[in-house]
Amino acid sequence: MNDVLKIDVWSDIACPWCYVGKRRFAEGVRRYQAAGGDREVVVEYHSFELSPDTPVDFDGTEVDFLVGHKRMPADQVRQMLAQMTELAATEGLEYHFDTLQHANTLKAHELLHLAKAHGKQDEMKERLLRAYFTEGRHIGHVDDLADLAAEVGLDRDLVVAELTAGVHHDAVQADIAQAREYGISGVPFFVIDGRFGVSGAQSPDLFAQALAKASE
Amino acid sequence: MSGPFESLDLPELDESLACVDGVCAVPGMPSAGEGVGEQPLLGLTERDAADGAERLG
Numbered sequence: 001m002n003d004v005l006k007i008d009v010w011s012d013i014a015c016p017w018c019y020v021g022k023r024r025f026a027e028g029v030r031r032y033q034a035a036g037g038d039r040e041v042v043v044e045y046h047s048f049e050l051s052p053d054t055p056v057d058f059d060g061t062e063v064d065f066l067v068g069h070k071r072m073p074a075d076q077v078r079q080m081l082a083q084m085t086e087l088a089a090t091e092g093l094e095y096h097f098d099t100l101q102h103a104n105t106l107k108a109h110e111l112l113h114l115a116k117a118h119g120k121q122d123e124m125k126e127r128l129l130r131a132y133f134t135e136g137r138h139i140g141h142v143d144d145l146a147d148l149a150a151e152v153g154l155d156r157d158l159v160v161a162e163l164t165a166g167v168h169h170d171a172v173q174a175d176i177a178q179a180r181e182y183g184i185s186g187v188p189f190f191v192i193d194g195r196f197g198v199s200g201a202q203s204p205d206l207f208a209q210a211l212a213k214a215s216e
Numbered sequence: 217m218s219g220p221f222e223s224l225d226l227p228e229l230d231e232s233l234a235c236v237d238g239v240c241a242v243p244g245m246p247s248a249g250e251g252v253g254e255q256p257l258l259g260l261t262e263r264d265a266a267d268g269a270e271r272l273g
Contacts, residue, residue, distance in 0.1 A: 015235045051238035070239055083242040182220070186234035197221035200233035210224050 005039040005214060008191040010048045010179050013105045013139055016084045016095060019129045021188035021201030023091040028207025032215075035208065039215050044116070045125050047109035047175035048187045056140040058102040065102045094134045101132075103140030106172065111145050113168035115154060123152040 009025075011018035029041045051069065058065055066077045081097040088095045108128055115124035127148050131137035138144045142163045150156040162168065179189070182197070190198040190207075193214040198207070232243040 012235070016240045017233055017235045021233070050235050054238075066239070070237075072239070080241055084240060087242060186231070186236035188234065191221070195222050196224050198224065198229065199231040200229075202229060202233065206226055206228055209226055213224055213226075 003038075003040055005041050005193055005211060007041060007043045008046055008194070009043060009188055010046045010175070010182075010184055010191075011188040012048050012050045013108050013125075013128045013132050014054075014102065015048075015050055015187055016088065016133065017201045018188045019093055019095075019133055020088055020091050021190075022125070022129070023093065024201050024204050025188075025190065025207050027204035028202075028211065031204055031208035032211040035212065037208075037212055037215055039211075041211065043122065045112055045121055046178065047112065047172040048179050048184065048189075049105060049109070049176065050187065052104070052106070054102060054104045056104045056107075058104075060102070062097045062100050062102055088133075096134060096136060099136035101136060101138045101140075103138055105139065106169075107142060107145055107163055108139045109172045109175075110163055110166070110168040111149060111159065113171045114159060114162055115149070115152070118154060120152050120154060124149065124154070127152050 007025075011021070025043075032041070053069070054065070060068070062081060063074055063077045066072045066080075067074050072080075081095075085095045085097065112121055112124055112128070115121045128139055131148055132139050137148070139148075142160055145163060146156045146159040149159040182189075182191075184199075186199055188199075188201060190210075192198065192210055196210060196214055198210055202210075230243070232241075234240075
């Protein structure tokens with residue numbers, strides 16, 4: 001038996017369900033292992049842009065974006081964000097949609113690929129999600145991303161150089177193309193052991209069951 | 217289920233707990249005009265809520 005259970009996760013940073021799903025999946029792994037699951041779970045994140053048409057600098061609030069770009073009624077958007085905030089809190093996450101800076105996530109995805117090459121993808125993903133949802137930081141500019149990258153131990157100058165040059169652009173596009181080939185329309189999306197697909201931020205118990213099944 | 221994947225045969229799987237086309241709705245969300253909190257947070261089962269409360273202490 002292969003000791004590693006590989007999990008490929010397609011997700012975005014500007015994706016409230018992806019942050020919730022990250023927490024639920026981590027808890028699912030803990031329960032899988034507590035129940036005797038003996039395979040090492042290795043996670044790799046892949047790029048998915050929920051709104052690739054978002055400008056790097058969107059001048060407005062999250063409510064403005066969803067009303068303007070998705071044609072949703074403002075009241076419905078406010079309710080949706082309030083419920084998502086409440087739901088995230090049950091996972092120990094702080095969402096502040098009032099201060100969130102909606103931005104294009106392409107460069108952030110490039111940074112995640114750079115971080116992967118240096119063995120720091122999970123830390124970088126976590127830092128980007130917290131910066132975006134909790135701290136109201138901008139995640140669309142190279143300089144801002146380089147600051148966040150330095151916080152997880154990446155070389156700031158290297159990050160600026162590689163993001164400016166677009167070194168990881170093709171890797172991001174390859175992930176997006178793979179998602180399209182798989183028929184992925186929503187994120188987070190978990191591919192377990194290359195065989196099973198799980199769409200959405202499922203409960204920890206369901207993730208644990210899925211991991212156990214993939215381990216059989 | 218998307219793509220060329222095998223079925224996990226897990227009946228509780230809820231694929232609506234995802235962001236699609238830039239919209240990240242909470243299933244069961246009240247329609248516009250209704251108050252937040254008037255309906256239960258679907259997608260957040262009682263077990264999820266208990267799990268969350270336990271983990272938050």
